[in-house]
Amino acid sequence: MxxxxxxxxxxxxxxxxxxxxxxxxxxxxxxxxxxxxPFAPLMERLAAGATRNAYGPVAGSPEVRAAVAGYFGRRNIPTGADQIVVAPGSKPLLMALGLVVPGDVILPRPAWNTYAPQARLAGKHPIAVAIPEECGGVPDPAALRESITAARVLGRDPRILILTLPDNPTGTLAPPALIRELCAIAEEEGLLIVSDEIYRDVVHDPATEFLSPAEVAPASTVVVTGLSKSLALGGWRIGAARFPHGPWGEWIRSGVVSVASEVWSTLAAPMQSVAEYAFGEPEDxxxxxxxxxxxxxxxxxxxxxxxxxxxxxxxxxxxxxxxxxxxxxxxxxxxxxxxxxxxxxxxxxxxxxxxxxxxxxxxxxxxxxxxxxxxxxxxxxxxxxxxxxxxxxxxxxxxxxxxxxxxxxxxxxxxxx
Ligand SMILES: Cc1ncc(COP(=O)(O)O)c(C=O)c1O
Missing domain, CATH: 3.90.1150.10 (Aspartate Aminotransferase, domain 1)
Structure with missing residues (x-):
């Protein structure tokens, strides 16, 4: 219970x-x-979107997916619209990923309080690994290697590594060198990286270097994001995921779309109008x-x-x-x-x-x-x-x-x- x-x-x-x-x-x-x-231009989009009362495609309209793909492209992660799924928040996308991808989940300790319960709901064991001195949101690389070995000895099957960039709860961002090291371990160990980048646009100093695991290990990284934090729209429930290019990414994405089709059907259409505008990133x-x-x-x-x-x-x-x-x-x-x-x-x-x-x-x-x-x-x-x-x-x-x-x-x- x-x-x-x-x-x-x-x-x-x-x-x-x-x-x-x-x-x-x-x-x-x-x-x-x-x-x-809420930002006034987004409220206008929401009001204008109210006429969209039909169910739309489960993954989101072609227009909103193209806007999200453009958002990633501007962040050095070239992306096609067919790699994107939008949803009512990133929480359901993370849950769907857990239901689709087999194996146990490795998390930083401490981490956002939803990852571990979601893993358990999906029948997985959460494996918490201590964070380094310098930052949170990622496991310490040496501790990660040890935990993977120890988990396998115990009969666990670690296959997913969750990173939070920047991090909730420590408010810090893992530096590029650390991301590269963790991506190398993930690739060696056959882990899928789930990079939770919902705070990416809330890096305080615009000069800070941000490296996404999707730039380093593109074939084995799913990026999850949303507008709840950067644009203060938690109650509007707008999230998006970017899946790797190629058959493995396509397999995960179609699994997530299948879960979506049985649970939430699609992101509310007026919210897709909002998301299309916001992810398009006009100057305002x-x-x-x-x-x-x-x-x-x-x-x-x-x-x-x-x-x-x-x-x-x-x-x-x-x-x-x-x-x-x-x-x-x-x-x-x-x-x-x-x-x-x-x-x-x-x-x-x-x-x-x-x-x-x-x-x-x-x-x-x-x-x-x-x-x-x-x-x-x-x-x-x-x-x-x-x-x-x-x-x-x-x-x-x-x-x-x-x-x-x-x-x-x-x-x-x-x-x-
Ligand atoms: C790290 C992290 N990921 C995801 C979420 C969920 O955001 P949402 O479901 O509103 O997109 C939160 C919200 O607290 C969060 O802190």
């Missing part, structure tokens, strides 16, 4: 709603949503992506500074909208407050008015003193405040952002007074 629980971040949302309804004032950093208003979309990434970076760096001031060690965030502090350096002090592991640490943060997602819920070691903060919840409560944050040259100087950050800082500083 373990697998029948609600996803922990969604369960946390319900808890926060209940405690707020009871009058408690909480800063919610436990949910990975980009709290920004590109400017919106740049502005959003700037804001995410500024706020994530500020929360990172706060975690360090509070005594944690923490990888500096370079992408997405998360920080993942580790309070091991102050374990002795935390012990005085009966904080000894991931659940007790998250509970103490809650008592201090800050909602975070405990590391063990992301597959991390339960005794570690780590949690995830989603910094994208700090742009304001109203659409007007969020728009101001997006437009501001220095969002940290805005009174409403400042006051939220002050509450975060106060909470963190009371953790180890």
């Amino acid at each position: 373990n697998d029948m629980r609600m996803s922990p971040n969604l369960a946390l949302n319900q808890l926060v709603a209940q405690r707020r309804a009871a009058g408690e004032s909480l800063v919610h950093l436990g949910f990975g949503e980009s709290r920004l208003p 979309i590109r400017e919106r992506l740049r502005a959003s990434a700037r804001l995410h970076g500024a706020v994530a760096r500020e929360v990172h500074r706060i975690t360090i001031a509070a005594g944690a060690r923490c990888r500096p965030p370079t992408g997405a909208f998360y920080v993942y502090p580790d309070f091991e350096p102050v374990r002795a002090e935390l012990g005085k407050y009966e904080v000894t592991d991931s659940p007790t640490l998250a509970r103490r943060m809650l008592d201090l008015g800050i909602v975070v997602l405990a590391g063990h819920l992301l597959g991390d070691e339960g005794e570690a003193l780590r949690f995830k903060c989603a910094t994208s919840m700090l742009y304001g409560e109203t659409v007007e405040e969020q728009q101001l944050a997006l437009d501001a040259p220095d969002p940290l100087a805005l009174a409403h952002v400042r006051s939220l950050l002050e509450r975060v800082e106060e909470g963190f500083m009371r953790l180890v007074p």
